[in-house]
Amino acid sequence: MQRVCAWCRKVLSGAPEQPQTHGVCPDCRANLIPVFLDTLDGPVLLLASDGRALSANEQARKAVGKDLPELREKLLGDVFDCLNAAMPGGCGNTPRCHGCALRESVRDTFRTGAEHLEVHSLLKKKTGENIHLTVATRRVKEGVLLTIKGQDRL
Numbered sequence: 001m002q003r004v005c006a007w008c009r010k011v012l013s014g015a016p017e018q019p020q021t022h023g024v025c026p027d028c029r030a031n032l033i034p035v036f037l038d039t040l041d042g043p044v045l046l047l048a049s050d051g052r053a054l055s056a057n058e059q060a061r062k063a064v065g066k067d068l069p070e071l072r073e074k075l076l077g078d079v080f081d082c083l084n085a086a087m088p089g090g091c092g093n094t095p096r097c098h099g100c101a102l103r104e105s106v107r108d109t110f111r112t113g114a115e116h117l118e119v120h121s122l123l124k125k126k127t128g129e130n131i132h133l134t135v136a137t138r139r140v141k142e143g144v145l146l147t148i149k150g151q152d153r154l
């Protein structure tokens with residue numbers, strides 16, 4: 001079998017004389033996911049199990065004030081400019097990260113598949129602002145979809 005990218009026709013594996021099957025190459029995957037995320041309601045980020053951002057739709061990019069190259073591979077705390085994420089160890093590994101509702105909900109959703117419809121957390125931003133952040137988390141095959149439901153300044 002020869003595997004060919006269904007979108008750009010790049011050969012993924014196998015020889016040309018073999019029967020064809022289709023897949024998606026990494027470049028097309030990276031380009032298609034944001035397009036898919038744009039079809040969802042609200043600002044949505046796709047996260048890996050460790051809380052790293054894999055992708056985000058346009059509304060989410062606006063909500064956090066970052067474009068895709070800035071977001072990709074960033075930990076949740078860096079995506080949201082959490083003050084604690086700048087401490088030694090980084091997001092998830094500082095003494096203040098214990099009990100972070102944001103991280104916990106992503107981790108729980110990834111591990112158990114449970115959907116969280118309304119997770120509230122207090123986000124202290126690097127800018128000095130305190131934000132009441134409300135999110136929802138849902139498991140998908142690729143990771144966890146995090147929807148930003150509210151970012152209210154306190």
Ligand SMILES: [Zn+2]
Binds near residue numbers: 006010026027028
């Ligand atoms: Zn492709």
